[in-house]
Amino acid sequence: MSLILFAEQVLNGLQLGVMLFLMAAGLTLVFGVMGLINLAHGSLFMIGAFAAAAVAGATGSFLLALMAALAAAAAAGALVELVVIRRLYNRDHLDQVLATFALILIFSEGTRWVFGSFPLFLNIPDYLAGPVTLPGGIQYPFYRLTLILIGLAVALGLFLLISRTRLGIQIRAGENDREMIAALGINISGLYTIVFALGAALAGLAGALVGAIQSVQVGMGEPVLILAFVVIVIGGIGSIKGALVGSILVGLTDTLGGLLLPELFRQFMDSSAASSAGSALASMLIYILMAAVLIVRPTGLFGAKA
Amino acid sequence: MTLKSLAMAASMMALGTVALGDTHDDAVRVGMITTLSGGGAGLGIDVRDGFMLAIAQSGLDNIEVIIEDDQRRPDVAVRLSDEMIQSHDVDVMTGIIWSNLAMAVIPSAVAQDVIYLSPNAGPSQLAGRGCHPNYFNVAWQNDALHEAAGAYANSQGYTNSFILAPNYPAGQDALTGYKRMYEGGLAGELFTELGQTDYASEIAQIRASGADSVFFFLPGGMGIAFVKQFADSGVDIPLIGPAFSFDQGILQAVGADALGIVNTSQWNRDIDNPTNAAFVESFQAEYGRLPSLYASQGFDTANLLISALAVADPSDGDAFRAALAAADFDSTRGDFAFGPNQHPIQDIYVREVIQDGDVFTNRIIGVALEDHGDFYAAECSF
Numbered sequence: 001m002s003l004i005l006f007a008e009q010v011l012n013g014l015q016l017g018v019m020l021f022l023m024a025a026g027l028t029l030v031f032g033v034m035g036l037i038n039l040a041h042g043s044l045f046m047i048g049a050f051a052a053a054a055v056a057g058a059t060g061s062f063l064l065a066l067m068a069a070l071a072a073a074a075a076a077g078a079l080v081e082l083v084v085i086r087r088l089y090n091r092d093h094l095d096q097v098l099a100t101f102a103l104i105l106i107f108s109e110g111t112r113w114v115f116g117s118f119p120l121f122l123n124i125p126d127y128l129a130g131p132v133t134l135p136g137g138i139q140y141p142f143y144r145l146t147l148i149l150i151g152l153a154v155a156l157g158l159f160l161l162i163s164r165t166r167l168g169i170q171i172r173a174g175e176n177d178r179e180m181i182a183a184l185g186i187n188i189s190g191l192y193t194i195v196f197a198l199g200a201a202l203a204g205l206a207g208a209l210v211g212a213i214q215s216v217q218v219g220m221g222e223p224v225l226i227l228a229f230v231v232i233v234i235g236g237i238g239s240i241k242g243a244l245v246g247s248i249l250v251g252l253t254d255t256l257g258g259l260l261l262p263e264l265f266r267q268f269m270d271s272s273a274a275s276s277a278g279s280a281l282a283s284m285l286i287y288i289l290m291a292a293v294l295i296v297r298p299t300g301l302f303g304a305k306a
Numbered sequence: 307m308t309l310k311s312l313a314m315a316a317s318m319m320a321l322g323t324v325a326l327g328d329t330h331d332d333a334v335r336v337g338m339i340t341t342l343s344g345g346g347a348g349l350g351i352d353v354r355d356g357f358m359l360a361i362a363q364s365g366l367d368n369i370e371v372i373i374e375d376d377q378r379r380p381d382v383a384v385r386l387s388d389e390m391i392q393s394h395d396v397d398v399m400t401g402i403i404w405s406n407l408a409m410a411v412i413p414s415a416v417a418q419d420v421i422y423l424s425p426n427a428g429p430s431q432l433a434g435r436g437c438h439p440n441y442f443n444v445a446w447q448n449d450a451l452h453e454a455a456g457a458y459a460n461s462q463g464y465t466n467s468f469i470l471a472p473n474y475p476a477g478q479d480a481l482t483g484y485k486r487m488y489e490g491g492l493a494g495e496l497f498t499e500l501g502q503t504d505y506a507s508e509i510a511q512i513r514a515s516g517a518d519s520v521f522f523f524l525p526g527g528m529g530i531a532f533v534k535q536f537a538d539s540g541v542d543i544p545l546i547g548p549a550f551s552f553d554q555g556i557l558q559a560v561g562a563d564a565l566g567i568v569n570t571s572q573w574n575r576d577i578d579n580p581t582n583a584a585f586v587e588s589f590q591a592e593y594g595r596l597p598s599l600y601a602s603q604g605f606d607t608a609n610l611l612i613s614a615l616a617v618a619d620p621s622d623g624d625a626f627r628a629a630l631a632a633a634d635f636d637s638t639r640g641d642f643a644f645g646p647n648q649h650p651i652q653d654i655y656v657r658e659v660i661q662d663g664d665v666f667t668n669r670i671i672g673v674a675l676e677d678h679g680d681f682y683a684a685e686c687s688f
Contacts, residue, residue: 002514004512004514005511005513005514009507009510009512012504012507012510014504015506016504016506024673108343108344109343112343112347117347117348117351118555118556118558118559119348119526119527119530119555119556119559120559121558121559121560121561123534123561123563124538129538129540130538130540131538131540137539139513139539141506141538141539141540143534143538144506160601210503213502213504213531213534213535213538214504214527214530214531214534214535215503215527215528215530215531215534215556215559216559217345217526217527217528217530217559218347219344220503221528223501223503255506255507259507259510259511260509262496269493271492272481272495275496275497276473276478276497277497279473279496279497279498279499280473280497283473283475283499
C-alpha cells in the first residue's frame with residue numbers, strides 16, 4: 001500500500017467526519033439543552049437534500065439549492081418543534097422515541113407522496129467538479145475538499161456562537177439549569193425553538209452537501225442518524241467539542257479500518273476470504289471504538305454530567 | 307362421504323358465496339406481496355404496474371389481484387403471506403423483489419400448495435437443491451446478469467478486473483457469478499457495507515490497484531452514489547455492472563455521469579419484437595414514464611399466468627403447472643423458455659447508457675450470453 005493511498009484515505013476519513021459533525025452537532029445540542037432524543041433528525045437531513053434537489057432542478061443554481069436546504073430544514077424543524085416536540089420535553093425518553101419514530105414514518109411517506117418513489121437528481125456544480133492535484137501528487141476530488149472546508153468553517157462558527165454570543169450563553173445555561181434561566185426571564189420555549197431549528201438547518205445542509213455525491217432518496221437519513229448517535233455517545237452528550245472530536249474519530253476509524261483490516265487479514269488468508277472477513281470486522285470497528293470509550297469514560301470523551 | 311362432511315361442505319360453499327359476493331365463482335386469486343413504501347419502493351411499484359397493465363390488457367375479469375406492501379421487511383412479508391394463504395385462500399402468489407424476503411416467504415408458500423411466480427428475486431438456494439415444482443422464476447436466477455458481465459469482460463480482453471459488491475448473500479453471489487465466467491486475474495476484490503453511500507475509500511483503492519476494468523454490483527441508491535463519485539474522482543477505468551444500477555427508475559438520478567457505461571440485462575426497451583413495442587408504448591401511455599426492466603418482468607409474469615389460465619385451472623395442479631412450464635406466452639424479451647428447475651433460459655444483452663433527448667436510457671450493443679440457463683439447474687430434482 002502506497003503512502004498516497006493512505007493520505008487519500010485520511011482525507012476521506014476527515015471528509016466523512018466533518019459531514020457527520022453537521023448531523024451530530026444538532027443532535028447533541030437538542031439532547032444537551034432539551035434532554036430530547038430526536039430520532040427524526042435523519043428526516044431533516046433528507047428534507048434538506050430533497051429541497052436542494054428540487055431547487056437545483058428548477059433554477060440550476062447550487063448556491064440557491066444550499067440556501068433552500070437550510071431554509072426548508074430549519075422551517076421543518078421549527079414547525080415540528082412547535083407542533084409535536086414541545087409536548088415531549090416533560091415525558092420520558094421512551095415516549096420521545098416513539099413520537100419521533102412516528103415522525104420518521106410521516107416524513108418518509110410524505111416525501112414519497114410529494115416527490116415520488118424514484119431517486120432525484122442532484123449533482124455537484126461544474127465549478128466544483130473533477131479532481132485537483134494536491135502536494136505529493138494526490139489526486140483528490142475538489143468537491144470533497146470543499147466539504148472538508150465547509151465542515152470546519154461551520155464547526156468554527158458554532159464554537160464562536162456557543163462561546164461568544166448571548167445566544168450561546170443562554171444555550172450553555174439551558175444545558176446546566178433550565179429552571180434557573182427561565183426564572184431569570186429568558187424565554188425558554190423560544191430558545192428551544194431556535195436551538196431545534198438551528199440543529200435542523202445543520203442537518204439539512206449536510207443532506208444537501210452529501211446528497212450531491214450520493215443519491216437523494218427516501219430513507220437516506222437513517223443510516224447517517226445511527227452514525228451520528230455513535231458520535232455523540234463517544235464525544236459526550238451535549239458537547240459540541242465532543243461532537244467534533246467524535247465525528248472525526250468515527251470518520252477516520254471507519255475509513256482507515258475498511259482499508260487496513262482486509263490488508264492485515266490478507267497476510268494470512270486468501271484474498272476473497274480476507275476481504276469478506278476484513279470488511280465485516282471493519283463495519284463493527286466504530287461500535288468497538290464506542291464500547292472502548294464507554295468503558296474508560298462512561299460519559300463520553302467530553303461529557304460533563306455524571 | 308359422510309353426512310357430517312357433506313354438511314360442512316355445504317356450509318363452506320354458502321359462506322364462500324357470501325364472502326366472494328360479486329366476484330365470479332371461478333375467479334382466480336392472486337396474492338401480490340411487494341415493496342411499495344420506503345427506499346426500495348420504485349422496484350415494487352414498477353413490478354406491480356407492469357403486472358396490472360398485462361391483467362388490464364387481457365380483458366379477463368376473473369383474476370382477482372390482492373396487493374400488499376411488505377415494507378422490505380421479511381417479518382412483514384411472512385405475516386402477509388400467511389394471511390393471503392389462510393384467509394384469502396390465494397391460488398397464485400407473486401411480487402417479491404428482494405432475495406432475503408423471497409427466502410422467508412417462498413419455501414413455506416409453495417409447500418402449502420400455492421403456485422409462486424417470482425417477478426424478480428432468484429436466489430441460488432431456490433434454483434438448486436431448494437427448487438420446487440410450484441416455484442417458477444420469470445426474471446432470472448440471481449447470477450445470470452453477473453455471469454453475462456464476466457463474459458463481456460472476456461470479449462473486451464480485460465485481464466485485470468477490480469470487483470466489488472455489498473457484503474450480503476446477493477452480493478457474494480454477484481462476485482461468484484462474475485468470476486464463474488471471467489477468465490482474467492483480479493486487481494482487487496472488495497465487499498462494501500449494505501446500504502453504504504460513500505465510496506471514496508473504495509475508489510481510492512481502485513485508483514491505486516492498476517486495474518483495467520471495474521465490475522460492481524451496487525443496486526439502487528448505492529449504485530447512484532458510486533457512479534457519481536467514480537465520475538468525479540477522475541479515475542479513468544471502464545465500469546461494468548448488471549442492469550440494477552442502470553434501470554430506468556434511477557438513471558435520471560445519476561445523470562450524465564452514467565453515459566457510456568456498459569451494463570448487462572435480459573431486457574431493454576429497444577428489443578425488437580411486437581410484444582415489447584406494444585408494452586413500452588402502452589406502459590408509457592398508462593403511467594407517464596418509461597418502463598424499467600422490473601416493469602417488464604411484472605408484465606411477463608402476468609402474461610405467463612394468463613397463458614396458463616387459458617389452458618388449465620389452478621385447482622388442477624398438475625395440468626396448471628405443466629401449462630406454466632410450457633411458457634406459451636409472448637415475452638417482451640423475445641424467446642423465453644423454462645429450464646429444468648423452472649428458471650428462465652434466455653439471452654442476456656449488453657447495453658450502453660445513452661441520452662435520448664432529455665431522458666437517460668439504455669440501448670443494446672450486443673448479446674453477452676445466448677440462451678443462457680443457470681448453473682444450479684443440475685442440482686435440482688423434483
